Amino acid sequence: MAAILELEGITKRFPGILANDHINLALEEGEIHALLGENGAGKTTLMNILYGLYSPDEGRILIRGQDSHIRSPGDAIRAGIGMVHQHFMLIPVFTVTENVMLGDESTTFGGVLDHNTVAKRILEISSAYNLEVDPSARVSALAVGVQQRVEIIKLLYREASILIFDEPTSVLTPQEADQLFRIMRSLAESGKSIIFITHKLREVLEVADRITVIRQGRVIGTTTPREADMNKLASMMVGRDVILEIAKAKAKPAGVTLKVQNLKVLSDRNTMAVNGVNFEVSAGEVLGIAGVQGNGQTELVEALTGLRHPVEGRVELLGKEIGRGTPRQITELGSAHVPEDRQRDGLVLSYPVTDNLVLNTYYLAPFAKGVVLQPKVIEQHAEELIEAFDIRTPSSLVNVGTLSGGNQQKVIVARELSRPIKLLIAAQPTRGLDVGSIEYIHSRVIQKRDEGVAVLLVSTELDEVLQLSDRVAVMYRGQIVDVLPIEEATKERVGLLMAGIHPESQAA
Amino acid sequence: MSDAKTEAKQAKPSAVGVFFDELRGSSLLIPVLAIVSGLLLGGLIVAVTSKSFYEVWSTSPLQAIGNGLKAAWESYVTLFAGAFGKPSKIIDAIQGGDALEIRRAFNPLFESLVKSIPYMFAGLAVSLGFRAGVFNIGVEGQIFMGGIFSVWVGYTFKGLPPIIHIPFAFLAGALGGALWGFIPGLLKAKTGGHEVINTIMMNYIAYRLTDWLLREPMKRPGSTNPISPIIEDSAKLPQFFENPIRFHLGFFIALAVAALVYWFLFKTRWGFDLRTVGANPRAARYAGMNIVTGTIMAMSLSGALAGMAGANELLGVNHNLSQTFSPGYGFDSIALALLGRTHPVGVILSALLFGFLRNGAVRMQASAGIPIDIISVMQAFILAFIAAPAIVRTIYRLKEPKKAEAEFHVRGWGGS
Numbered sequence: 001m002a003a004i005l006e007l008e009g010i011t012k013r014f015p016g017i018l019a020n021d022h023i024n025l026a027l028e029e030g031e032i033h034a035l036l037g038e039n040g041a042g043k044t045t046l047m048n049i050l051y052g053l054y055s056p057d058e059g060r061i062l063i064r065g066q067d068s069h070i071r072s073p074g075d076a077i078r079a080g081i082g083m084v085h086q087h088f089m090l091i092p093v094f095t096v097t098e099n100v101m102l103g104d105e106s107t108t109f110g111g112v113l114d115h116n117t118v119a120k121r122i123l124e125i126s127s128a129y130n131l132e133v134d135p136s137a138r139v140s141a142l143a144v145g146v147q148q149r150v151e152i153i154k155l156l157y158r159e160a161s162i163l164i165f166d167e168p169t170s171v172l173t174p175q176e177a178d179q180l181f182r183i184m185r186s187l188a189e190s191g192k193s194i195i196f197i198t199h200k201l202r203e204v205l206e207v208a209d210r211i212t213v214i215r216q217g218r219v220i221g222t223t224t225p226r227e228a229d230m231n232k233l234a235s236m237m238v239g240r241d242v243i244l245e246i247a248k249a250k251a252k253p254a255g256v257t258l259k260v261q262n263l264k265v266l267s268d269r270n271t272m273a274v275n276g277v278n279f280e281v282s283a284g285e286v287l288g289i290a291g292v293q294g295n296g297q298t299e300l301v302e303a304l305t306g307l308r309h310p311v312e313g314r315v316e317l318l319g320k321e322i323g324r325g326t327p328r329q330i331t332e333l334g335s336a337h338v339p340e341d342r343q344r345d346g347l348v349l350s351y352p353v354t355d356n357l358v359l360n361t362y363y364l365a366p367f368a369k370g371v372v373l374q375p376k377v378i379e380q381h382a383e384e385l386i387e388a389f390d391i392r393t394p395s396s397l398v399n400v401g402t403l404s405g406g407n408q409q410k411v412i413v414a415r416e417l418s419r420p421i422k423l424l425i426a427a428q429p430t431r432g433l434d435v436g437s438i439e440y441i442h443s444r445v446i447q448k449r450d451e452g453v454a455v456l457l458v459s460t461e462l463d464e465v466l467q468l469s470d471r472v473a474v475m476y477r478g479q480i481v482d483v484l485p486i487e488e489a490t491k492e493r494v495g496l497l498m499a500g501i502h503p504e505s506q507a508a
Numbered sequence: 509m510s511d512a513k514t515e516a517k518q519a520k521p522s523a524v525g526v527f528f529d530e531l532r533g534s535s536l537l538i539p540v541l542a543i544v545s546g547l548l549l550g551g552l553i554v555a556v557t558s559k560s561f562y563e564v565w566s567t568s569p570l571q572a573i574g575n576g577l578k579a580a581w582e583s584y585v586t587l588f589a590g591a592f593g594k595p596s597k598i599i600d601a602i603q604g605g606d607a608l609e610i611r612r613a614f615n616p617l618f619e620s621l622v623k624s625i626p627y628m629f630a631g632l633a634v635s636l637g638f639r640a641g642v643f644n645i646g647v648e649g650q651i652f653m654g655g656i657f658s659v660w661v662g663y664t665f666k667g668l669p670p671i672i673h674i675p676f677a678f679l680a681g682a683l684g685g686a687l688w689g690f691i692p693g694l695l696k697a698k699t700g701g702h703e704v705i706n707t708i709m710m711n712y713i714a715y716r717l718t719d720w721l722l723r724e725p726m727k728r729p730g731s732t733n734p735i736s737p738i739i740e741d742s743a744k745l746p747q748f749f750e751n752p753i754r755f756h757l758g759f760f761i762a763l764a765v766a767a768l769v770y771w772f773l774f775k776t777r778w779g780f781d782l783r784t785v786g787a788n789p790r791a792a793r794y795a796g797m798n799i800v801t802g803t804i805m806a807m808s809l810s811g812a813l814a815g816m817a818g819a820n821e822l823l824g825v826n827h828n829l830s831q832t833f834s835p836g837y838g839f840d841s842i843a844l845a846l847l848g849r850t851h852p853v854g855v856i857l858s859a860l861l862f863g864f865l866r867n868g869a870v871r872m873q874a875s876a877g878i879p880i881d882i883i884s885v886m887q888a889f890i891l892a893f894i895a896a897p898a899i900v901r902t903i904y905r906l907k908e909p910k911k912a913e914a915e916f917h918v919r920g921w922g923g924s
Contacts, residue, residue, distance in 0.1 A: 307793060328796025339794060348788045359784070360795040363777045371776045 002064075004029045004193045005050075005081075005162055010059035012045055019045040021217040022059070027162065032184055032194045034208035036201070038237055038434040039405060042217040043197050047164055051083050052076040063162075082155030083164040086171075088147050092140035097122060099139055100154050118157075125156045129186050144292070145176035152183065156192075163187065164195045169203060173292050174462060174495035181207045199237075201230045202463070213237055238435045246439075248446045251470040253282035257423050257454035258304070263313035263323075265296070265303045273299035275478035276313070283422070286445070286455040288469030289480075290494050293460045296478040298340060301427045301458055305337045306330045318422060331360055334422035338412055338429050340458075342405075346412045349401030353393055354382040356400045357415050389414035390440065406437030413441055417448055424448055427458045442468060462494060476500040539847055539854075541900045542893035543861065550886035551580040554878055583878040590871020591620050591864040611753050616867065618755040622825065624863020626651075626834070628762040629817035630841030631848060631855035632769050633685075633810045638850040639773055640806030641786030646692060646707025647814040648838025649714030650685035654815025655822045656721060657684030659829040662739025662822070673742040678761070678819045685815015686808045688714060693807025697800040703807065711838075718831060726829065736829035745824035758824040763856065765816065770852040782806050814838065843891035862887070 005027040012020040019042045027033050037043045048054045050061065052070040061068050063079050070076050076083075090099050101118045119135040126133050131149045139147060148168065155163055165184070169177040184207055188194055198204060204211050205225045213220040213236040220236050234242040258281040267273035273296040281287045291297055302308035304315055306327040315323040322330050331337075339345035347356050358367050358378050366377045382396040391410045393403055400411055409429070416424065426445060430438040445468060449455050459465050465472055472489040473480045474497035481497050496502075555561055555576030565572040593616040601613035630647050637644035644650075658681030665673060692706035722734035729737070745756045773779035784792040785802040793799055817837055826833050844862055848854025869883040893900050 305794075326796065326798075327794060331796055337794070344788075345790050345794045348784055348791050350787050351784075355780070359791065362780050368777045371778055373775055373777055373780060375775075 006062040010056045031209040034196045034204040034211045037214035041214045080161040082160030084151045086167045090139045097135045166197045173498045251285040253285040256280045257283045259316040261314040265299045265310045281454040283454045285470040288465035288472045289458045290465040291475035297458045336416035336421040336424045338426040340427035352397045354396045357382045385414040406433045424455045538897045546886045546890035549889045555580040583876045586876045587868035587872045591868030618753045620864040620867040623867045624859045625758045626817040626837045627859035627862045630837045631844040633813035634845035635850035637810040640782040644810045646710045649711035650688040650811040650814035651818040652714040653684035653688040654681035654818030658819035662743035663737040670742045677743045681819025682812040682815045686812035689807040689811020693804040697803040738828045756824040758820040766852040846894045
């Protein structure tokens with residue numbers, strides 16, 4: 001097989017970091033080539049170079065053996081390179097046809113848009129590659145998985161032969177992901193070449209023909225699924241041996257800590273985001289809430305932490321009603337919250353690590369005496385937590401915004417777990433983090449569980465939920481469709497529930 | 509000895525130190541270059557608009573350029589002399605030994621300081637608002653309210669000792685300003701009404717209120733002009749020298765208030781609340797802070813500082829209220845606060861700059877015939893350069909600050 005795309009010695013420097021360090025990569029025609037690496041390893045930079053958004057400082061790009069200068073996305077598209085972005089670039093109020101023709105409108109005489117020809121072409125493409133979609137449907141009405149198909153069709157419509165998928169499964173249910181993998185396979189079989197960017201080991205082994213691992217801007221090696229296994233890939237990715245499965249004893253649940261009854265919460269758009277949810281979390285157990293992003297998890301967590309008031313229902317923390325409580329009251333009752341969006345909610349990026357570590361306790365002794373803050377005590381406290389939670393920072397006085405994502409998250413975890421707490425609400429606690437940080441945060445969560453803290457884990461990463469939870473609740477369209485003990489929570493079963501398919505109701 | 513050394517090393521960073529650290533982090537060069545560019549462009553405009561330039565231009569462009577540069581140079585020389593005093597005059601006066609002449613020679617310098625005091629208060633007002641995430645455009649109106657309150661206390665109460673009358677009148681001014689800040693603060697916190705719109709409206713109300721008060725209830729008996737009675741001597745801020753030097757206690761009050769604002773913002777939990785609400789309101793809410801009270805408090809305190817600017821002018825310089833006692837301190841102070849990076853130390857330095865420019869410009873107008881408005885033009889340039897650092901960076905080919913931008917682009921393209 002001939003290489004359709006070759007990257008030779010690609011180097012890209014940003015002030016202070018070498019994002020890509022002489023990267024060589026050869027993509028063969030008709031293969032699925034996985035680019036595996038942690039966040040910040042340089043995958044995205046490399047793809048942005050390939051897509052013409054950055055120009056490399058050194059190195060060259062060869063397409064079908066020809067030296068190619070790609071200076072803009074326009075050049076990339078003309079060279080047959082297409083990218084399925086992690087965040088879809090679709091206009092929700094437009095139809096599929098309109099979205100596909102956007103930027104490449106075909107017109108009849110006099111500049112009138114030629115919908116019919118485009119729609120016909122879409123149908124041809126979709127039947128050729130198993131990409132089922134209705135050209136006249138409005139994008140906003142489509143499921144996320146189908147929207148992604150529209151993105152793929154857009155590329156095929158522009159006759160791309162090299163397709164880049166950037167973390168394509170992060171918004172999909174396991175079933176939708178399987179379907180995507182089938183589509184990717186059929187694309188590859190019909191001669192398209194695919195670069196698949198991901199940090200998920202399982203997916204790589206499932207779908208890729210070859211795997212290139214990148215770490216700290218350098219290619220660590222290229223392997224195949226046959227030669228590699230999860231542990232080998234993980235250690236290539238991280239640079240050391242990694243414990244993928246966290247060892248944990250069986251939970252010893254004690255009394256009920258958090259009790260939620262018939263909770264109803266409105267979203268920002270005034271739709272019923274949480275629609276009559278009931279569950280309990282006991283001291284010493286982890287209740288995981290699985291679900292595809294956007295099924296009411298965000299609003300649920302906000303209601304439990306006082307950031308959003310429920311319209312109906314009860315929330316009891318240790319027997320106290322907190323549904324109308326303020327965040328501070330709830331925090332003072334012993335609730336800790338690792339927020340979903342750490343940079344938006346959990347940290348003040350322009351503050352030093354010290355201040356962020358006392359963000360919700362700064363007003364209490366010993367951090368404040370009367371109204372006067374005690375910088376020495378706050379700094380001392382920070383030094384201790386930096387040590388205890390292995391936060392990598394040049395000093396406790398640098399701004400939190402300059403730390404890596406993993407270390408930012410450690411600052412939050414350190415702040416929340418170092419207090420005497422009864423309940424931990426962790427929303428997406430490891431999103432976008434490197435393997436090392438994930439491992440560390442998981443072990444800390446389990447440690448808290450074993451100390452008798454009730455843990456509510458909300459995550460869209462099914463693997464994470466299954467790994468940490470003692471019971472798994474699945475949320476779909478604002479409701480908890482089922483709660484399973486971990487022994488019964490298989491990936492398949494939970495995956496179906498995440499898509500709203502309830503086995504019993506199916507049978508009925 | 510060695511103890512003293514280690515102690516010095518561990519000494520807490522001073523207010524000034526923190527300010528310069530913050531500047532260094534974001535590049536100290538930008539404000540300095542903004543000022544330099546503003547002065548240069550101001551000079552260019554003086555050159556181009558001088559008669560000796562445009563009248564000669566059509567016949568001899570070269571000579572016109574020479575004339576223009578000469579005009580610009582002369583006007584800056586008079587500006588400088590107006591702001592600091594003429595060195596030759598100072599030396600002569602000291603050698604002459606006549607006390608009045610010495611005071612006259614030093615007067616420009618002290619007058620510049622006097623002019624900078626209202627800028628200090630008003631700049632602190634804007635800065636405190638910025639730090640708490642509110643954009644107080646209503647400083648001008650709050651200055652008027654501060655003036656009204658302090659003047660009323662100043663002329664109404666008679667027979668009080670200065671030690672009571674001065675603080676009473678001064679704090680009344682602060683209260684007037686605070687009230688004028690509290691209202692838009694309350695509107696923002698409770699109804700979401702934007703403080704920019706509401707403070708602008710409050711400015712108009714304050715002007716017209718002043719108008720009415722000076723024509724009716726607060727009018728000076730027997731005067732035909734809209735002007736208030738003169739305040740009691742016991743309410744006047746003490747001056748340190750005899751005529752003509754007007755340098756008064758307000759200068760030191762301003763420095764003390766700046767120190768207090770610094771302490772409040774950076775050393776107390778209230779300041780922590782305000783700064784967090786300003787830096788990231790969502791995180792502030794998450795951390796259990798009350799955004800509603802934070803916003804109201806920030807606007808009220810900002811208003812109080814602005815009110816002090818009004819009180820200072822009337823108790824220290826004017827001694828009676830008129831419609832024209834503020835030449836737009838409230839609006840200039842927005843630029844000033846930005847130039848000072850909304851830090852109390854920066855505000856003091858920028859206020860001094862503005863005071864010296866303004867005072868020098870008066871002399872420049874008198875002796876070189878350059879309109880005082882050129883200073884406003886220069887301030888506008890400086891503000892534009894501060895607000896858009898990219899311009900300064902492009903002109904002087906400075907490097908991008910740190911890697912913030914690069915990171916932003918990387919983040920914008922996913923990697924989750």
